[in-house]
Amino acid sequence: MANHNSLADWLSHHLFACPVKAYFGFDCPGCGFQRSVISLFxxxxxxxxxxxPATMPILFxxxxxxxxxxxxxxxGASIIKIAYAGIAIIILINYIYKxxxxxxxS
Amino acid sequence: MSEEQDNSHEHKPIDLSKNESSTEPPVNPGFSAPPPFQQPPPFGQFQGGFGMGQQNLPNATAALVLGIIALPACCFYGIFGIVFGIIAWILGAGDVKKYHQNPGLYSESSYKNAKAGKICGMIATILSVLFIGIIILFVVGALTHPQAYDNFFKGFH
Structure with missing residues (x-):
């Protein structure tokens, strides 16, 4: 358990910086994904x-x-298609909400 | 590049059959008849009940994988998303066309994969184009109307 926590901590200090946020100053549609994955860990x-919101569908x-x-x-192919379209809609709604x-x- | 070669290889049997049905002598005498199947079917691949010569479409898996990768790649300015999305779209569409030219030759599952890859590529391309449009809109807005930009994004305080 301790090992698990330390891995999550190590990851949370070694996130990739979003290039869009670094250069333009606003979030991109994928911002929050890494933090979200660490929370899931x-x-x-x-x-x-x-x-x-789209983390769990993407991992699935x-x-x-x-x-x-x-x-x-x-x-499988039709399941992938449906999941893909659903993820795209979730990402769009999330970005519009943001x-x-x-x-x-921020 | 490889797709064009494959396509040209595909067309040959069809053209030959047209020539034979119209009972005309072949135009170029040096042209020998190619074998009807490109490759012998590999051992152990007896799926379904119809036809032993069923093989997978060449780019179906690549189209599907690229289409799926294109979704997270949208976030890097949308550029990688648009590149992967369009490649997946083209590969998938080419394989779908190839399957329709010769439905008995290829397996049904790889056709479904190619179709899924094509659709995933389309969705990723649309998302990337939307995001690139949003970046341009925001940057232009910030340069021309800084006050309105601040009000819009940070809210009225």
């Missing part, structure tokens, strides 16, 4: 969702795509 699902899509490509699930609540510049 710590087991804090609510905080993970608050940082970036990545894992499912690997399973589908290696084992050839029968309805703009409308003035969270883009």
């Amino acid at each position: 710590k087991g804090n699902i609510a905080e993970s969702f608050r940082f970036y 899509l990545a894992v499912f795509a690997i399973i589908h490509l290696s084992m050839d699930v029968k309805t 703009i409308s609540t003035h969270q883009l510049i």
Whole structure:
């Protein structure tokens, strides 16, 4: 458990800086993803969702795509399509919500 | 590049059959008839009940993987997203076309993968274009109307 926590701490001090935020000063549609993944590592699902709502669907899509490509699930392609479109919609809604609540510049 | 070669290879049997059906002598006598199947089917690949010569479309997996990678790549200015998205779109569309030219030759699952890759590429391209538009809009807005930009993003205090 201690090892787990220290890994999350180490990760939280070694995040990649978003180039859009560094140069233009506002968040991009992917900002919050790394913080969200770290919260998920710590087991804090609510905080993970608050940082970036699309994290769990994205991780699901990545894992499912690997399973589908290696084992050839029968309805895998349509599941990937639906999940992909859903993630795109979640990202768009999240970004519009961030703009409308003035969270883009922090 | 490789796609064009594949396509030209694909067209040959079709053109030949047209020539034979119209009962005309072939125009170029040096042109020998190619074998109907490009490769023998690998051992152990008997999926479904129809046809032993079913092979996977060449770019289906690549299109799907690139299409999925294109989604997180949208965040790097949208440039990588647009590049990966368009490549996935082109590869997927090319394979879908190839499948429709010769449906018996390729496996159904790889056709579905190619179609999914094409759609993922389209979505990623649209998202990237939207995001690039937003960047341009914001930067231009910040340069021309700084006060309105501050009010819009930071809220009225």
